[in-house]
Amino acid sequence: MAKIKYIEFDRTEHVVEVANGENLMEGALGNNVPGIDGDCGGNAACATCHCYVGDDWLAATGPRSDSEEAMLELADGMTANSRLACQIIASDAIDGIELRLPETQH
Amino acid sequence: MATQPEISSTEEPPRGRTRPNMVWPFPPRERPDLPDHEPATLAEYLRTAPLDAVDIADPLWWENDVEGVFLKRLRDEAPVHFNEVNAARHRGFWSVTRWEDIMAVDTNHQAYSSEASLGGITLFDMDPDFIMPMFIAMDPPKHDVQRKAVNPIVSGPNLAGFETLIRERTAEVLDGLPRGEVFDWVDRVSIELTSRMLATLFDWPQEQRRKLTYWSDISTSDPELPGNPSKEERQTILMGMLQEFMALWNERVNAEPKTDLVSMLAHNPATRNMPPMEFMGNLVLLIVGGNDTTRNSISGGVYFLNKNPTEYDKLRANPALVESMVSETIRYQTPLAHMRRTALEDTILGGKHIRKGDKVVMWYISGNRDERSIEDPDAFIIDRKRPRQHMSFGFGIHRCVGNRLAELQLKILWEEILKRFDRIELIEEPERVPSAFVKGYKKMMVRIPA
Numbered sequence: 001m002a003k004i005k006y007i008e009f010d011r012t013e014h015v016v017e018v019a020n021g022e023n024l025m026e027g028a029l030g031n032n033v034p035g036i037d038g039d040c041g042g043n044a045a046c047a048t049c050h051c052y053v054g055d056d057w058l059a060a061t062g063p064r065s066d067s068e069e070a071m072l073e074l075a076d077g078m079t080a081n082s083r084l085a086c087q088i089i090a091s092d093a094i095d096g097i098e099l100r101l102p103e104t105q106h
Numbered sequence: 107m108a109t110q111p112e113i114s115s116t117e118e119p120p121r122g123r124t125r126p127n128m129v130w131p132f133p134p135r136e137r138p139d140l141p142d143h144e145p146a147t148l149a150e151y152l153r154t155a156p157l158d159a160v161d162i163a164d165p166l167w168w169e170n171d172v173e174g175v176f177l178k179r180l181r182d183e184a185p186v187h188f189n190e191v192n193a194a195r196h197r198g199f200w201s202v203t204r205w206e207d208i209m210a211v212d213t214n215h216q217a218y219s220s221e222a223s224l225g226g227i228t229l230f231d232m233d234p235d236f237i238m239p240m241f242i243a244m245d246p247p248k249h250d251v252q253r254k255a256v257n258p259i260v261s262g263p264n265l266a267g268f269e270t271l272i273r274e275r276t277a278e279v280l281d282g283l284p285r286g287e288v289f290d291w292v293d294r295v296s297i298e299l300t301s302r303m304l305a306t307l308f309d310w311p312q313e314q315r316r317k318l319t320y321w322s323d324i325s326t327s328d329p330e331l332p333g334n335p336s337k338e339e340r341q342t343i344l345m346g347m348l349q350e351f352m353a354l355w356n357e358r359v360n361a362e363p364k365t366d367l368v369s370m371l372a373h374n375p376a377t378r379n380m381p382p383m384e385f386m387g388n389l390v391l392l393i394v395g396g397n398d399t400t401r402n403s404i405s406g407g408v409y410f411l412n413k414n415p416t417e418y419d420k421l422r423a424n425p426a427l428v429e430s431m432v433s434e435t436i437r438y439q440t441p442l443a444h445m446r447r448t449a450l451e452d453t454i455l456g457g458k459h460i461r462k463g464d465k466v467v468m469w470y471i472s473g474n475r476d477e478r479s480i481e482d483p484d485a486f487i488i489d490r491k492r493p494r495q496h497m498s499f500g501f502g503i504h505r506c507v508g509n510r511l512a513e514l515q516l517k518i519l520w521e522e523i524l525k526r527f528d529r530i531e532l533i534e535e536p537e538r539v540p541s542a543f544v545k546g547y548k549k550m551m552v553r554i555p556a
């Protein structure tokens with residue numbers, strides 16, 4: 001179980017518990033956290049689960065895959081901290097992580 | 107489920123794949139000998155014919171809305187299937203019909219190309235004598251550079267600036283509709299609204315708005331169908347369009363930057379210095395991309411609500427459902443029934459050996475009805491749990507860049523409709539577009555009770 005803090009663009013915070021093994025896009029949708037759409041169901045194929053991971057947590061979330069990289073490249077407002085939430089899997093290692101969400105998904 | 111490592115060595119390479127390139131004009135289309143072309147007769151044929159005897163690209167099925175019968179059989183019995191019939195007209199192609207397999211193709215742009223010179227993105231190859239460079243029909247890295255330039259223009263925050271204007275234009279059209287009188291929803295609303303919208307987004311003279319619709323229709327029209335302009339006529343018309351846009355661009359590139367899409371493209375450092383043909387290609391792509399797709403979603407909504415009165419009741423009772431109703435409409439309609447790719451290498455898909463050069467057709471309209479991935483997919487349910495999880499916008503690097511714009515237009519339209527009309531009644535079955543690519547309506551007679 002990992003405690004995840006989703007921070008909407010307007011700074012509204014949502015802290016939810018996500019079971020180990022579940023991805024953080026599902027974690028948002030399953031807990032009615034707004035700001036993540038997850039249109040492709042978690043295949044790194046739509047980029048509507050774009051989020052920003054703070055520098056301190058980047059290493060713990062692991063590297064981006066090639067397909068994640070390709071989708072993020074085309075996303076609005078992509079930065080070095082950008083990740084696709086569906087490609088981050090909840091585990092003890094990321095307990096307490098914060099994800100900032102963009103103004104809109106595209 | 108998507109791929110299995112076995113290549114069956116006994117499998118004959120389908121004949122169509124060894125044939126040389128198509129020569130215009132194509133030979134006549136082979137069709138089954140049927141007593142009539144009533145939808146019931148056609149559906150019965152598709153239910154029982156051998157899978158290898160059917161050409162699913164034949165517009166006949168689509169014009170009569172019966173293609174789903176056959177696509178379901180493909181999903182269940184032959185999810186990756188070579189369509190050999192009429193190969194002399196389309197070279198033969200692989201039909202990919204399950205959600206998972208379509209996803210596998212769509213997300214593998216390394217193996218499956220969109221490149222125009224290989225034929226592009228539709229089942230029937232692009233006219234090799236008239237290729238407009240558009241990023242929808244390019245592979246990386248060029249695709250990515252051009253898409254990135256257009257992306258911010260149709261992003262959420264930027265679109266918010268258009269919202270008031272879109273709402274005003276929508277209200278004008280709806281307020282002008284007759285009450286207690288039968289009229290064609292396609293012409294009076296779907297086309298009218300999309301053409302006004304295009305004119306608004308491009309800051310194109312409103313009184314000439316139907317020109318945009320006309321050009322868009324021509325660029326997707328099949329030169330072989332009776333009544334459509336020939337290949338040569340089509341080229342002339344599209345060149346005329348390019349000239350008019352060129353003039354507009356020249357005017358705006360030297361003027362103060364404004365918020366219309368042409369100005370934005372003309373002033374954006376990433377697009378400003380594009381070669382003229384490429385710039386045009388992208389402009390045309392925005393026009394074509396947003397035209398009949400949105401138009402047919404507008405018509406589709408009216409049709410589906412009429413066929414599902416309890417859903418219409420739900421919507422009337424709770425207008426907050428508009429957003430999910432819009433997504434469900436786009437799924438259920440699937441305005442672009444397929445996208446096509448060309449294999450760049452030998453691969454295995456669903457246990458089939460796809461050879462380099464093969465055409466691979468992703469039937470989104472079938473993936474959207476695949477019960478392996480979507481619960482109760484044949485039902486139109488405006489408050490389903492995950493209405494956004496559909497394939498109508500494609501997936502991967504070519505996923506529709508205009509999706510937010512389309513959703514915004516449809517959302518505003520339905521909000522304004524619900525404010526005004528209690529009901530829009532379908533009077534008779536609509537006339538449909540005879541095309542395996544654009545899934546849509548030519549005419550839909552309705553009445554708004556007085």
Ligand code: HEM
Nearest residue numbers: 241242395396399400441445498499500504506507508512
């Ligand atoms: C309900 C409405 C719409 C549907 C169903 C739709 C569908 C699609 C699909 C399936 C693709 C993927 C193409 C591929 O994978 O080869 C696509 C791409 C595209 N669409 Fe849309 N579209 C819609 C509205 C719009 C609008 C309003 C615009 C205009 C702003 C637009 C512009 C584009 C562009 C530019 C691409 C190319 C993206 C790329 O290649 O990277 N579309 N659309």
Ligand code: FES
Nearest residue numbers: 040042044047086
């Ligand atoms: S849900 Fe589509 S990329 Fe994450």
